[in-house]
Amino acid sequence: MATTQGIAAGSVNAEVICVGTEILLGDILNTNSQFLALELAKLGIPHYYQTVVGDNPERMAEVIRAACDRAQILIFTGGLGPTPDDLTTEVIAQVFDTPLEERPEVLADITKKYSRRGRSMALSNRKQALLPVGAAVLPNPLGTAPGMIWEPRPNCLIFTFPGVPREMEQMWWETTVPYLRSHGFADSLIHSRMLRFWGIAESTLAEKVDRFLSLQNPTVAPYASQGEIRLRVSARAASEAEAYALIEPVAEELQAIAGADYFGSDADTLASVVGRLLSQAGQTLAVAESCTGGGLGHLLTTVAGSSVYFKGGIISYDNAVKMELLGVSPTALESLGAVSGTVAEQMAQGVRSRLKTDWGLSITGIAGPGGGTETKPVGLVYIGLASPAGVESHAFQFGVHQQRDFIRWLSACTALDLLRRCLMTIQ
Amino acid sequence: MATTQGIAAGSVNAEVICVGTEILLGDILNTNSQFLALELAKLGIPHYYQTVVGDNPERMAEVIRAACDRAQILIFTGGLGPTPDDLTTEVIAQVFDTPLEERPEVLADITKKYSRRGRSMALSNRKQALLPVGAAVLPNPLGTAPGMIWEPRPNCLIFTFPGVPREMEQMWWETTVPYLRSHGFADSLIHSRMLRFWGIAESTLAEKVDRFLSLQNPTVAPYASQGEIRLRVSARAASEAEAYALIEPVAEELQAIAGADYFGSDADTLASVVGRLLSQAGQTLAVAESCTGGGLGHLLTTVAGSSVYFKGGIISYDNAVKMELLGVSPTALESLGAVSGTVAEQMAQGVRSRLKTDWGLSITGIAGPGGGTETKPVGLVYIGLASPAGVESHAFQFGVHQQRDFIRWLSACTALDLLRRCLMTIQ
Structure with a gap:
């Protein structure tokens, strides 16, 4: 050598x-x-x-x-x-x-x-x-x-x-x-914790945690990609234990500042966090998907062991499937259109009742590039959430000029985030 | 400017x-x-x-x-x-x-x-x-x-x-x-056509087209990723028309050599090609998914305008959903297990009949990392395909040591490829 x-x-x-x-x-x-x-x-x-x-x-x-x-x-x-x-x-x-x-x-x-x-x-x-x-x-x-x-x-x-x-x-x-x-080139080690956030803009989070961004050890650095915002907290120390002793108090402060916008750290995903919360509550979930075409179910089942809480779902891409399998009312489809809060709610209720689960989560929207109108432009997405406590729906506008795949991705993640926030309040 | x-x-x-x-x-x-x-x-x-x-x-x-x-x-x-x-x-x-x-x-x-x-x-x-x-x-x-x-x-x-x-x-x-x-920065142009293949190993394809790999203009270069094999045919010429005049005859020869393993070029995907074939035939499709959890529907609906031929599907992650929504027989589930050719066939038939489509495509398998047994190891996947002509199922082994996401991806793509080959024979 x-x-x-x-x-x-x-x-x-x-x-x-x-x-x-x-x-x-x-x-x-x-x-x-x-x-x-x-x-x-x-x-x-x-x-x-x-x-x-x-x-x-x-x-x-x-x-x-x-x-x-x-x-x-x-x-x-x-x-x-x-x-x-x-x-x-x-x-x-x-x-x-x-x-x-x-x-x-x-x-x-x-x-x-x-x-x-x-x-x-x-x-x-x-x-x-x-x-x-x-x-x-x-x-x-x-x-x-x-x-x-x-x-x-x-x-x-x-x-x-x-x-x-x-x-x-x-x-x-x-x-x-x-x-x-x-040969002594690696005597001090860097360890990191990645904190993950959803539902907050990078610049807003950066301003909220501004005073942490100039820390020297640990350092705190923001990243953004595909709707998720991350803060990486990295410490240099002689041992892993020492590094985490530097990281943990800062990570806890950052989490406290972000509140419910913080969803997890390191390998956590929105789907894994939702899964953990459902498991802890002993509850089950089914999904009804229109514009995401199965993407929400796909994300949920990325998590190994998700069969404990995820029962399945109905991909109701066609309106006939919305009516026949989910019990969405023809009147609502006709008068309000498939992309509406009422239809999202009926989809969520329908899949919850058909699959006999605690929660029903639904998505209906216009992913584009075609199909947009003046009143319902590309990027408009309704998410419905049904539980024993009732049903609710929320409208989102993910951007008229965004690409189809990105709108579908944001829709699925936002649906998971909505359920996550609900599950947190009932814990 | x-x-x-x-x-x-x-x-x-x-x-x-x-x-x-x-x-x-x-x-x-x-x-x-x-x-x-x-x-x-x-x-x-x-x-x-x-x-x-x-x-x-x-x-x-x-x-x-x-x-x-x-x-x-x-x-x-x-x-x-x-x-x-x-x-x-x-x-x-x-x-x-x-x-x-x-x-x-x-x-x-x-x-x-x-x-x-x-x-x-x-x-x-x-x-x-x-x-x-x-x-x-x-x-x-x-x-x-x-x-x-x-x-x-x-x-x-x-x-x-x-x-x-x-x-x-x-x-x-x-x-x-x-x-x-x-501003005149692009006067000599390189144009390429990417030829796409599924169901053939890179080395097998490379051997079949060996004599093309040493061409100078156009050049032919093989790539492989995530189960798809590609050949890039690139020509340098003064105009786009001249470049394609060099590319086309070579591309046609390569396609002829590969036969049905060639599925499309450039922006084509298995999902878009299946969509084109279904549209041409004026036929419709529904999916029944277990281990892919919605990933097959998600891939199909990546294609804008897929609502013409894709009606939706049922994510039957839980066996109860397989029985109640898809009509899979409890006996088959008990005696053969959810991961079996018979259950794949019943899922495909069930979703075809529930959603009233020409085709029903189903996936049931063990994506891991848990759930594998001696006789049904991780990576074992059954794909079912139902049509007016009847129903068939095929078993695949995508690798005991492969990762969950990769097995799910290969399952969805292989299902699309199976349907593609069937649609090609009836054209």
């Missing part, structure tokens, strides 16, 4: 460099960067830049030189294959003015792997046994191309990985993490 | 810069880079680097300066939000030594969007109306944060987009592509 005498642990930062013209052509979604980002964060090693560069030696060399100037750990993925395009090892060696040498143990390993698959090794694979003088082999248990661990000069530690995600990930866990830990 | 007098079209290259600490922390998978990569490739505009940088003004400035030295079109995503972390516009203006000014028309637009949603605008949102002097607004029809089009100096054209993918994509198609085309 290479030694790391030149790097003072604790003050390092890493940089991620993904090599491959196929990424620049959009043929491949670069998931390796996200994997490495999450893993580096867990180890408490900051990284400030990620770069993608094509299979071009001049541009690769430029990227390597820039990265060396600002980071102490350089992590490469891609460009270790047998084709003439695969240049990562070669270019790194050139930048540090070091010759390549063939490693007999690597060549033997590659040959063995080919013969095990009943194939003879192509001559081009021989190239994969070349490493710079002084570099250590980073073994690849799943594929033929090994990586390397190399410290070509003080304050510069290089890891190379193949671009295939499962090979890269295995090499990361098996060799790289133990290496970084044993 | 900004003018682009300084840039010689045809000799430009672009650079993609994604801003956001959340990407560096691994909280977000950077799909924007891939979208932009594909779109730039379609326009024939090369790009050689992609960079991710956190919400840090010094590092952002460094990245911008480096990008200006090597690219003529700079495309930014992220950092346009209302929080203090959102710095993209500000830092770009600083790098080019240009003051920001509040744009009244942008402020009015943001205020209107908030009031339409029944919310009052937070003060922090006001920041989103600031743009550098001289920059043109790049409108955002879906969200509050607009982008900009700005040529701060000759040979440097800047586009900024919010990080939210659907907002960014809409802004790209609506404004950016027309802008790039009308």
